Amino acid sequence: MSILFSGRASSGASAHKISLGRRFVMFWVNHVRQALFSLGELWRTPSASILTIGVLGVSLTLPATLHLLVKNVQQVSDSFTQAAEISLFIKDGTDDRQINSLLKILQADNDIARVTHISKQQALDEFADVSGFGSALTYLTDNPLPDVLLVLPKNTSAGSARQLLERLSKERIVEFGKLDIDWLTRLDAIVSLLRQAVLVIAVLLLGAVLLIIGNTIRLSIMSKKDEIEVMKLVGATDAFIQRPFLYSGVWFGVFGGLLAFLIVEAMLWWLQGAIGSVTSLYDSEFRLMAFSVTEFFSLMLLAVLLGLTGSYLSVRRHISAIEPTGP
Amino acid sequence: MLEFDQVSKSYPGGFVALDRVSFKLEKGEMAFLTGHSGAGKSTLLKLISLIERPSVGRVLINEVDLSRIRRPHIPYVRRDIGIIFQNHRLLMNHTVFDNVALPLVIEGFSGKDMVKRVHAALDKVGLLDKVRCLPQTLSGGEQQRVGIARAVVNKPPLLLADEPTGNLDPDLSKDIMRVFEAFNQVGVSVLVATHDLGLVARMKYRTLTLKQGKMINDGLLQYQEDPL
Ligand SMILES: Nc1ncnc2c1ncn2[C@@H]1O[C@H](COP(=O)(O)OP(=O)(O)OP(=O)(O)O)[C@@H](O)[C@H]1O
Numbered sequence: 293m294s295i296l297f298s299g300r301a302s303s304g305a306s307a308h309k310i311s312l313g314r315r316f317v318m319f320w321v322n323h324v325r326q327a328l329f330s331l332g333e334l335w336r337t338p339s340a341s342i343l344t345i346g347v348l349g350v351s352l353t354l355p356a357t358l359h360l361l362v363k364n365v366q367q368v369s370d371s372f373t374q375a376a377e378i379s380l381f382i383k384d385g386t387d388d389r390q391i392n393s394l395l396k397i398l399q400a401d402n403d404i405a406r407v408t409h410i411s412k413q414q415a416l417d418e419f420a421d422v423s424g425f426g427s428a429l430t431y432l433t434d435n436p437l438p439d440v441l442l443v444l445p446k447n448t449s450a451g452s453a454r455q456l457l458e459r460l461s462k463e464r465i466v467e468f469g470k471l472d473i474d475w476l477t478r479l480d481a482i483v484s485l486l487r488q489a490v491l492v493i494a495v496l497l498l499g500a501v502l503l504i505i506g507n508t509i510r511l512s513i514m515s516k517k518d519e520i521e522v523m524k525l526v527g528a529t530d531a532f533i534q535r536p537f538l539y540s541g542v543w544f545g546v547f548g549g550l551l552a553f554l555i556v557e558a559m560l561w562w563l564q565g566a567i568g569s570v571t572s573l574y575d576s577e578f579r580l581m582a583f584s585v586t587e588f589f590s591l592m593l594l595a596v597l598l599g600l601t602g603s604y605l606s607v608r609r610h611i612s613a614i615e616p617t618g619p
Numbered sequence: 620m621l622e623f624d625q626v627s628k629s630y631p632g633g634f635v636a637l638d639r640v641s642f643k644l645e646k647g648e649m650a651f652l653t654g655h656s657g658a659g660k661s662t663l664l665k666l667i668s669l670i671e672r673p674s675v676g677r678v679l680i681n682e683v684d685l686s687r688i689r690r691p692h693i694p695y696v697r698r699d700i701g702i703i704f705q706n707h708r709l710l711m712n713h714t715v716f717d718n719v720a721l722p723l724v725i726e727g728f729s730g731k732d733m734v735k736r737v738h739a740a741l742d743k744v745g746l747l748d749k750v751r752c753l754p755q756t757l758s759g760g761e762q763q764r765v766g767i768a769r770a771v772v773n774k775p776p777l778l779l780a781d782e783p784t785g786n787l788d789p790d791l792s793k794d795i796m797r798v799f800e801a802f803n804q805v806g807v808s809v810l811v812a813t814h815d816l817g818l819v820a821r822m823k824y825r826t827l828t829l830k831q832g833k834m835i836n837d838g839l840l841q842y843q844e845d846p847l
């Protein structure tokens with residue numbers, strides 16, 4: 293495109309008869325070449341690059357960890373819906389006939405999926421087995437444990453389980469009923485509070501990351517001020533001059549994202565050991581869930597977008613501000 | 620093709636570097652621009668290459684008033700003007716090849732076509748054997764010639780040179796002037812700012828003389844009767 297010399301034939305590659313396909317290939321070849329060139333540039337200022345990548349990586353670790361935490365808590369809550377089991381403790385001195393009739397009524401109840409009767413004796417045997425107090429228990433003259441009916445509601449949501457509990461607690465022979473779900477609702481509340489708090493912190497941190505990336509790019513622009521002036525003098529557009537800096541931002545994102553991923557993976561690996569020894573005590577199958585492939589790519593995408601945005605904001609302001617001061 | 624119409628330029632602080640300068644340079648014409656140091660030669664060239672804007676008056680190229688060129692279009696205007704800078708302005712940590720290729724890369728050239736053009740330009744200034752050198756390893760005159768190769772590599776229709784022979788010995792100066800002449804002969808308009816009055820007088824081209832921002836002579840310069 294020549295503004296002043298309308299007849300000027302050879303203005304750039306577009307004027308040459310290059311096929312569309314070849315130009316398409318050249319477009320990508322050029323981009324790859326420039327991307328690799330920017331990578332080399334990062335290598336030339338290792339301390340600044342490493343610092344920026346480090347900040348980006350560590351800052352991304354927080355939201356990534358939060359996400360995994362929420363995901364794992366969700367898994368815990370799901371596996372504990374079975375805990376919406378109601379234990380009905382039967383009054384002392386109730387005879388078996390009464391218990392059996394209640395059992396029949398409950399089995400016919402539409403809201404109840406399953407009822408199990410654990411008699412005083414079963415409970416004591418089990419306790420002796422598990423606690424290791426076996427021989428000591430033989431000294432008891434009387435069995436102190438009550439009869440228990442375990443009721444599994446059809447609808448295991450916390451709310452309806454609690455309604456059922458209230459209804460069943462009114463039965464004449466029931467001393468009191470207990471629903472082991474309260475701690476779960478509390479956990480949910482705490483997690484959602486935590487989630488919001490960390491979300492706010494994460495947003496602030498990522499804002500800081502944008503500034504830091506912007507500043508690194510700014511310094512890199514300043515150190516190339518002369519070069520940029522010369523490029524402008526021989527007719528380079530701002531877009532052309534910007535490109536390598538934008539690639540630097542992308543590389544910051546790629547490496548920062550990988551760093552965050554590695555930190556989180558290391559953390560998981562370390563926690564898995566600790567959690568394993570706890571859960572084995574409880575006979576639980578619980579395993580920490582790591583990143584899925586989609587989550588990994590989302591993390592990388594977020595990191596790259598941050599890097600690109602940070603450098604774009606910086607590049608837009610600082611490159612147009614550089615004006616060559618002539619021959 | 621190039622026209623100055625009552626152009627004045629005052630720098631911030633009120634210093635008047637150019638004072639109502641008018642002249643025309645035709646297509647395919649070659650002219651010298653002389654004057655003492657501080658006379659405003661570089662300022663005049665900066666107005667053409669849109670590094671500075673005139674305070675008063677109009678600069679026109681092919682009837683287009685340069686004040687109408689908006690900022691985003693400046694790069695495209697500069698691609699049509701080959702500029703040789705007083706202080707070379709090379710990329711010091713890039714090879715001679717990269718320096719000369721820069722205007723081509725900016726315009727989207729690549730591959731064999733680009734290499735061919737770069738070599739041709741370097742051949743004209745006699746530096747083909749220094750293609751792979753860094754500018755630091757070259758003499759001042761060689762750096763100057765790299766700057767010239769860069770200015771002509773994309774065959775611009777207008778060539779501006781600011782002291783292109785400042786660092787060169789008389790023989791080399793003459794060679795460089797021959798290079799400009801050769802460009803001029805294929806239709807390129809050339810405007811050369813220089814102190815070297817002896818060379819100017821010998822070359823017998825139109826000469827514009829500036830004195831404290833005013834155009835005091837336009838025509839052939841007689842070396843014997845120094846107008847300055
Ligand atoms: N950016 C600027 N700000 C203020 N004054 C300037 C600026 N550039 C040039 N000048 C002044 O304008 C006058 C003309 O400068 P110019 O560079 O055009 O001179 P010149 O003829 O090219 O001199 P030389 O032969 O030494 O290169 C000088 O007195 C200089 O001090």
Ligand SMILES: [Mg+2]
Nearest residue numbers: 660661705781
């Ligand atoms: Mg000058």
